[in-house]
Amino acid sequence: QVQLAESGGGSVQAGGSLKLSCVASGYIDDTCGMGWYRQGSEKERELVARIDSRDGTAIYADSVKGRFTISQDDTKLRVFLQMNNLKTEDTDVYYCAAEPLRFGYCSGSFGYWGRGTQVTVSS
Secondary structure, three states, X not given: OEEEEEEOOEEEEOOOOEEEEEEEEEOOOOEEEEEEEEXXXXXXXXXXXXXXXXXXXXXXXXXXXXXXXXXXXOOOOEEEEEEOOXXXXXXXXXXXXXXXXXXXXXXXXXXXXXXXXXXXXXX
16 A cells, blocks of 8 residues: 655645645655646646656646746655745645556556645635
């Protein structure tokens, strides 16, 4: 079993900042990649940012480029999302995801998800 636990969500005014954290635990000792998705009511889940645990390469949704930064710690089991200049349209539930490294192989997809943390941005 693998568990992902997010923290750091909350309410902030537009223009403010929040930092989300997520830690993976259980039957996992390394990752190929980790990411953050978000989903609001009546919306599809969308990728916000992803980081490759092997080389640190990050990709971002166009809507957050220049405002959000994804990073990891040295264990590669903890991922962060620094969110600056938040907008009302960033209001969503944010989910952490992990692609484990198993026996030297990467599956190419996120196999584990957290329960989500609410981010609310008010005008």
